[in-house]
Amino acid sequence: GAVVSQHPSRVICKSGTSVKIECRSLDFQATTMFWYRQFPKQSLMLMATSNEGSKATYEQGVEKDKFLINHASLTLSTLTVTSAHPEDSSFYICSASASTDTQYFGPGTRLTVL
Amino acid sequence: SQELEQSPQSLIVQEGKNLTINCTSSKTLYGLYWYKQKYGEGLIFLMMLQKGGEEKSHEKITAKLDEKKQQSSLHITASQPSHAGIYLCGADERSQGNLIFGKGTKLSVKP
Numbered sequence: 001g002a003v004v005s006q007h008p009s010r011v012i013c014k015s016g017t018s019v020k021i022e023c024r025s026l027d028f029q030a031t032t033m034f035w036y037r038q039f040p041k042q043s044l045m046l047m048a049t050s051n052e053g054s055k056a057t058y059e060q061g062v063e064k065d066k067f068l069i070n071h072a073s074l075t076l077s078t079l080t081v082t083s084a085h086p087e088d089s090s091f092y093i094c095s096a097s098a099s100t101d102t103q104y105f106g107p108g109t110r111l112t113v114l
Numbered sequence: 115s116q117e118l119e120q121s122p123q124s125l126i127v128q129e130g131k132n133l134t135i136n137c138t139s140s141k142t143l144y145g146l147y148w149y150k151q152k153y154g155e156g157l158i159f160l161m162m163l164q165k166g167g168e169e170k171s172h173e174k175i176t177a178k179l180d181e182k183k184q185q186s187s188l189h190i191t192a193s194q195p196s197h198a199g200i201y202l203c204g205a206d207e208r209s210q211g212n213l214i215f216g217k218g219t220k221l222s223v224k225p
Contacts, residue, residue, distance in 0.1 A: 032154065034156045034157070036156070044149070044159065046158075103157070103218075105215055
């Protein structure tokens with residue numbers, strides 16, 4: 001099946017710093033990538049949808065200036081958590097889709113903000 | 115590592131019919147989630163099950179987790195075209211703290 005990677009798998013940073021998470025589709029071209037954050041009891045919550053070459057569409061309540069998403073190519077999307085605070089600590093997962101049918105999930109990135 | 119098997123892979127039903135989607139784990143499930151994906155959109159959270167024997171319902175969708183916490187089913191009653199999409203089960207992987215997913219079930223509802 002299609003493979004999606006995320007880097008880094010774990011990151012610890014100080015409060016106030018910015019962290020960039022990469023999501024790559026390794027063996028297919030992803031026209032759409034989705035970014036999720038894990039919340040207790042609901043597990044995944046969609047943060048934003050990004051299409052290659054255009055601005056990401058953010059879900060209600062997600063600060064676009066805080067969670068910067070770039071989808072510069074058909075195989076790479078990045079999520080930058082700017083001025084991270086402890087409440088941003090979470091598990092972030094991306095998924096990639098080459099069509100409208102199937103999403104392939106990355107392994108996730110565990111972010112801890114001290 | 116833990117794996118989730120979903121069945122069937124795809125399903126076509128006539129509007130008004132009932133249907134069931136299954137999600138089976140090789141290990142005990144500590145948190146089982148059901149999501150729905152509409153074509154071209156992100157996942158929508160449906161329900162979470164944690165306790166053996168637990169059952170939850172929302173509108174015409176009912177999810178159950180068996181007593182052994184290794185199998186979950188999603189049942190849709192009187193299906194409608196709006197139920198069409200891909201249903202995905204997910205689970206907490208205790209050993210690494212990650213989420214794992216089944217491969218999804220594509221549901222089509224014929225009017």
